[in-house]
Amino acid sequence: VLVFLNGRFVPAARAVVPVNDRGFLYGDGLFETMRVCGGRPFRLAQHLERLMHGADFLKIRCPFSPDRLGKYAGQLIQKNKMLEAVLRVTLTRGPGERGYTLPEKSRPTIVMALHPVPPAAGRTQWRLITSSYRVPAADPLSSFKTMNKLTHVLARREAVEQGADEALLVNTDGEVVEAAGGNLFWVADGKIRTVPTACGALPGITRAAVLDICRTLGLPTGRCAIKPGALRKAKGIFITQSVLGIVPVTVLDGRPVGPSPLPDRIRRAYDEMLAKTPTRR
Amino acid sequence: VLVFLNGRFVPAARAVVPVNDRGFLYGDGLFETMRVCGGRPFRLAQHLERLMHGADFLKIRCPFSPDRLGKYAGQLIQKNKMLEAVLRVTLTRGPGERGYTLPEKSRPTIVMALHPVPPAAGRTQWRLITSSYRVPAADPLSSFKTMNKLTHVLARREAVEQGADEALLVNTDGEVVEAAGGNLFWVADGKIRTVPTACGALPGITRAAVLDICRTLGLPTGRCAIKPGALRKAKGIFITQSVLGIVPVTVLDGRPVGPSPLPDRIRRAYDEMLAKTPTRR
Numbered sequence: 128v129l130v131f132l133n134g135r136f137v138p139a140a141r142a143v144v145p146v147n148d149r150g151f152l153y154g155d156g157l158f159e160t161m162r163v164c165g166g167r168p169f170r171l172a173q174h175l176e177r178l179m180h181g182a183d184f185l186k187i188r189c190p191f192s193p194d195r196l197g198k199y200a201g202q203l204i205q206k207n208k209m210l211e212a213v214l215r216v217t218l219t220r221g222p223g224e225r226g227y228t229l230p231e232k233s234r235p236t237i238v239m240a241l242h243p244v245p246p247a248a249g250r251t252q253w254r255l256i257t258s259s260y261r262v263p264a265a266d267p268l269s270s271f272k273t274m275n276k277l278t279h280v281l282a283r284r285e286a287v288e289q290g291a292d293e294a295l296l297v298n299t300d301g302e303v304v305e306a307a308g309g310n311l312f313w314v315a316d317g318k319i320r321t322v323p324t325a326c327g328a329l330p331g332i333t334r335a336a337v338l339d340i341c342r343t344l345g346l347p348t349g350r351c352a353i354k355p356g357a358l359r360k361a362k363g364i365f366i367t368q369s370v371l372g373i374v375p376v377t378v379l380d381g382r383p384v385g386p387s388p389l390p391d392r393i394r395r396a397y398d399e400m401l402a403k404t405p406t407r408r
Numbered sequence: 409v410l411v412f413l414n415g416r417f418v419p420a421a422r423a424v425v426p427v428n429d430r431g432f433l434y435g436d437g438l439f440e441t442m443r444v445c446g447g448r449p450f451r452l453a454q455h456l457e458r459l460m461h462g463a464d465f466l467k468i469r470c471p472f473s474p475d476r477l478g479k480y481a482g483q484l485i486q487k488n489k490m491l492e493a494v495l496r497v498t499l500t501r502g503p504g505e506r507g508y509t510l511p512e513k514s515r516p517t518i519v520m521a522l523h524p525v526p527p528a529a530g531r532t533q534w535r536l537i538t539s540s541y542r543v544p545a546a547d548p549l550s551s552f553k554t555m556n557k558l559t560h561v562l563a564r565r566e567a568v569e570q571g572a573d574e575a576l577l578v579n580t581d582g583e584v585v586e587a588a589g590g591n592l593f594w595v596a597d598g599k600i601r602t603v604p605t606a607c608g609a610l611p612g613i614t615r616a617a618v619l620d621i622c623r624t625l626g627l628p629t630g631r632c633a634i635k636p637g638a639l640r641k642a643k644g645i646f647i648t649q650s651v652l653g654i655v656p657v658t659v660l661d662g663r664p665v666g667p668s669p670l671p672d673r674i675r676r677a678y679d680e681m682l683a684k685t686p687t688r689r
Contacts, residue, residue, distance in 0.1 A: 130427065142427045143424035143425060143426055144425060144427055144432060145420075145423060146413070146423045146425055146521060147521070150432055151429070151432045151500075151555075152557075153557035153558060154434075154435030154556050154558050155557070155561055213506065217433075225496055226526065227560050227561045227589055229564075238427045240427060240506075242505070261545075261547065263544040265542065265580075266541075266542065267541070268558060274434060274558070275556035276433075276434035276436075278547075279508050280430075280434055280510070281466075283508040283509055299544050299546075299580035300580075307508055370507075
């Protein structure tokens with residue numbers, strides 16, 4: 128397997144970064160994860176736009192333009208003959224001295240690697256728990272997919288330890304924010320609802336795709352904050368994420384989630400959209 | 409320069425980790441930074457104890473005992489002939505698949521590297537700002553020095569951009585927690601005060617040393633939460649950290665800090681303690 132590392136394609140065994148890369152020292156970097164379908168990364172432009180937006184905020188200068196990165200991603204897929212895969216793009220501030228102060232000059236690190244589509248992609252429904260871990264409310268970093276993901280890792284572990292598939296994170300104001308690995312949707316008063324990014328939800332690429340789909344299907348949508356107690360009474364809960372797409376939730380905190388035909392309808396529309404992704408030649 | 413990497417001493421140029429190390433992917437790891445004085449890491453046992461405590465919490469099995477790590481640290485210092493230095497110890501969950509779910513088996517990564525003592529070690533006083541970044545209140549991760557330090561990096565950048573030396577972080581309950589790179593102390597009602605760890609302050613090794621010193625000198629101490637407005641009225645503010653020791657603060661948010669003889673007295677006692685560290689033979 129070849130990995131794209133700073134402009135070159137190297138065998139996975141040589142895909143390494145120095146121990147003083149600030150991504151390794153402090154999580155000083157960003158990443159994107161997307162589904163590759165028929166040889167083409169789904170919604171690549173949107174993923175790279177979010178990456179670049181985060182890089183602007185962190186003041187990390189990506190060594191390649193989004194166009195150039197897209198070309199390299201295509202080459203990576205062809206070289207590895209992995210037409211169905213998960214693509215992870217990682218951008219860090221690169222090697223630097225220890226200490227939080229930013230280095231005067233930096234040579235950012237960029238990595239693109241392909242991974243197999245997880246078997247969980249066949250799983251059609253999830254059991255959720257509400258995590259005991261809290262994320263800060265009104266955190267400017269919540270708009271970006273940073274490499275600081277220990278809370279998400281621990282929330283996922285908490286879910287697995289309780290026999291569930293995924294955990295919901297709540298912010299320090301007591302509002303539900305998102306799942307460890309995806310955005311949250313539910314059905315209430317005939318509307319498809321999701322958490323506003325102002326609560327700390329990542330502006331997910333699949334989340335945006337679902338809002339597009341609802342517009343196309345004429346389904347009314349709304350963004351509103353919700354507390355765990357209210358969510359437990361909601362119907363048609365589902366999670367959106369780039370790797371698995373739309374995942375309906377059947378159980379939340381041990382109780383069955385009220386059914387709704389809408390998540391399945393949206394999932395079918397999403398899977399069609401994914402299948403229609405033009406194949407890369 | 410040699411770096412200790414997973415049981416071997418390797419030249420810095422070969423001190424690398426795979427791009428799928430979970431420390432690099434998600435900040436899934438911990439670190440410690442300590443001052444090496446006369447060839448000996450100051451309060452090494454306490455640093456390694458905190459590291460192991462964090463490793464227990466994260467369920468990362470450190471491949472070496474604290475005793476063994478201490479011996480390797482001594483060899484690293486001797487081999488590099490760096491008797492005055494900063495030692496960073498990093499422990500991560502090691503290589504793993506992408507995705508937040510913990511790998512079933514892991515082979516943790518351990519790194520020890522020596523760095524020069526920063527020239528800032530000669531700086532005897534700091535100007536502080538209160539950062540606009542917030543850390544979560546009551547976060548169980550705040551007890552450990554995790555590799556998720558982007559908020560600290562950005563707070564430090566905010567301070568530097570405003571012409572200050574360091575930033576104070578406030579939690580989502582509005583309480584001052586700590587400096588980006590150290591614990592906070594101040595003088596009020598004749599007592600040396602610091603923030604309780606319950607507010608989200610790291611249980612700092614130098615913080616503990618200062619509390620020991622105060623006990624020895626017969627200076628009364630107290631732990632109490634403080635808001636930014638109250639802190640601006642406090643006297644004798646100082647920051648404690650492992651690299652620089654005790655750093656008095658002269659300016660907070662543009663206003664001069666009321667003087668007190670106590671920080672200098674504590675600093676002298678701390679510097680003596682540091683100088684008395686037995687030299688490694």
